[in-house]
Amino acid sequence: MVSLETLRAPLFVPADRPDRFAKAAASGACAVVLDLEDAVAVEAKDAARAALACDFTDLPVLVRVNPAATPWHTADVEAAAALPFAAVMLPKAECPDAVAEVAQRAGRPILPLIESARGLAAAREIAACANVPRLAFGSIDFCADIGCEHLRDTLRSVRLELVIASRLAGIAAPIDGVTTDLSDPEITEDDSRHARSLGMSGKLCIHPRQIAPIRIGFAPTAAERDWAARVLASGDGAVAVDGAMVDEPVRLRARAILANAG
Incomplete structure (x- = not known):
């Protein structure tokens, strides 16, 4: 069973399209995210909630x-608690107390989506x-909130802050937002990458x-391995490898690369 801490490429599926649920599970994704939010039109919200299921995959x-x-x-959280x-996944997460409240009401781990200046x-x-095992970045909504372009250089510091926040809390590294192209x-x-x-x-x-492509992008390259x-x-202590000094912090990085190569 894949853990929440190691999810690499969770796939969104509109919750009002139950005909796609099993197909999504068979796609090679590590997890399926049934989406009641952006992927569902206002007039289909209730039908989407009624279509929620978990029994189509392991x-x-x-x-x-x-x-x-x-x-x-409120109805969404109640439905989440019933299955x-x-x-x-909680969009527009901005307040720790609100996140804790949803976790308690749903009785489930929460993956907060950081999508605004307040959330950041x-x-x-x-x-x-x-009960927060991981953060996720809603980069499109974040850019809309602060009025910036969806560019790597613009969002670099935001991504780094989410990585730092996760490290300080002792939870798994965050999940990046979607590529729309x-x-x-x-x-x-x-x-x-x-x-x-x-x-x-x-x-x-x-x-x-x-x-x-996501699996490839997050896997170490052959050169890195x-x-x-x-x-x-190279042994212990400070030595030279490929003309560069190697000591214990460098070995920690090397161990992490090989651990992610499997």
């Missing part, structure tokens, strides 16, 4: 509820909440064709 099934400020939120979901300001407190799998792979370079360890996906093997074969 993979972890998560549910993304509607935000607390919406009229569907054996692996976790509840509270990210360290949210990450430290009980589906035209070329190399775009998704490149975005994944960028997120990995900053310390993130997974990426939300919106189409099955993104799963393989070879380097790590040489570093760990």
